[in-house]
Amino acid sequence: KIPATKSALIVCEGPGQSWRDERDPQVPLFIGSAVKTFILAQALRASEAGLLSETDQWAVDDKVRSASSPVLLNLTGTTQARSILEAMIAHSDNTATDIALAKVGPDKVRALIAEAGLKNTRIPDSTRRLFSYIAGAPLGTDIGWEGVKKLETGWMPGPPRPPVNDQETMVSSADELVKWYQAALTGAFFSKPATLTEFMRIQAMADAIAQVVPPGIAAYAKGGSIDWGDFHCFCLPGQMVVNAARVTFCFTVNWTGPDDSVAAVFPPFRDAVAATLKGAADALRA
Template identity: 50%
Template structure:
């Protein structure tokens, strides 16, 4: 059995001990309960408000498969290109089998064109992989990787496209796109070679709690875009992510993105972003990777929510 690193929780800033210690104890219990899940887990919570600040960390620098959490970088890079005049939110993008991918609840069955804004919304709000690959094809994975590298996020790795990722996981030569027709066979459990694990040297969606929290802290503080309208659009679309209402406390806004995978006995779930509760800001990452059948996904998802939602709520009430 691998030795686990226990959570580290610190009270920072001017929070009075009588206020900070109960919050720390409760958040510590919540993080430890999530960290005790089988497999590899990671947590980072950094919160600040008028009464001080607190931090909770568990394997914050460890690489973990985060899946669609990385789509936030595609959105960020696109909005930077809009600012530079090289892309638009209104330009029509082709929707067809050239970039159709698995797990596409919005664009999967559609053919024609859609405005870039609609494509980006589908990518974030519903984690639509066809929308993701359309956007990645238009902007280029290299451009998104340049944004990631420019932010100093060395632990983050973006695939060329979700379809190339699925092709690689199914055993195709690295970098190969097997095409839309092959995706159905892969989904039915027919690999083309020796399947790879989601974390592999070729095509993956890996990051760290530290990388993703650093990204959200900087982008939402206005350090990534040059125009207020770009930040407003980033917030608007990021607030649409379907994971946010589930993990944010009631009547509190959160910006972020979740991700997951169920592949060949490898499972992963993660969520990252920032909660804004009045004067309190809390940047967060919760993630788990484990081995076994996919029927545990609901249980792990529920335990993630049961940990992160009260932790965010406790941080908000303690620091406001």
């Protein structure tokens, strides 16, 4: 058995339906790319305010390139902002994330997080700044794309730091992520109905949804993970809509162990989340 820190919260709200189940939902844990929901929301807020357009051409090059970028890793040029946002959510592309985060500004995203009342939620200045810092670079240093590539050879700019730290990190709690999705998916942070529609459209593209949400059910989510040294994480927050009920959830696990422990942890984690969501959906459809 692998020691792990787990947190979970699932809340059902609907006509004649109101219940919740939880396990330590207030505990802040590393959530990885699950923070990208905040970046998406702020980018769309900037769009509805006229500060940018989803049809803008955004540059893709080594100035913004980052690791774990299945869409943009080997591409150079420009593409529509809309495609950048979709790549960030649908494929968790870190280059897309850093492009979007640079366009809207990390402090603007943090201001949105504060507006939402999320006191335990933190984002990095960029994924590359996160990698730089936990690899041992001084605070505020970006080791650049060449430096990121060197990390894959085992090189470190200094003594490595844990992903959970007080400077560059991706942390939140299950109760705050559930609170976020409950509010965001009702349009609480948007001025125009069309912005909420676009937010939902892109959030529905997250690849984790098909692994855990029963077929035929509308869902909106963004998962996250990390494997850094002996530290690992899986996190999946979001919401599914069953009939007239909304089931909002967050499941997170953090643990330390060898790389082969991922194969021992992920399938049971995924299966437990899928079983929980199926059970909730079945009960609501009964």
